[in-house]
Amino acid sequence: MALLAGYMLWKQEGQSLEDYLDTKVFANAQSSTLMASESDIAGFNTFLAQYKKSLPVEQAAIQTM
Numbered sequence: 001m002a003l004l005a006g007y008m009l010w011k012q013e014g015q016s017l018e019d020y021l022d023t024k025v026f027a028n029a030q031s032s033t034l035m036a037s038e039s040d041i042a043g044f045n046t047f048l049a050q051y052k053k054s055l056p057v058e059q060a061a062i063q064t065m
Helices: 002-010 017-025 038-064
Strands: none
Touching: 002 017
16 A cells, blocks of 8 residues: 555646556566475475365355354
8 A cells, every 4th residue: 555655645737557666666676586485386286286286165155154
């Protein structure tokens, strides 16, 4: 919300939110990319498989209510 408030207060006439963010908020930002480790990927895949198996239980609970 603070970013949107700042945009509304300090944007140039006709300036888009995208342009405001690029030139004011993130003008000097540096980025980097990190890759998950093999064990992190395997752990997430295990979690996701278990989550997908639980979806029918969730659906049954919704239908029961």
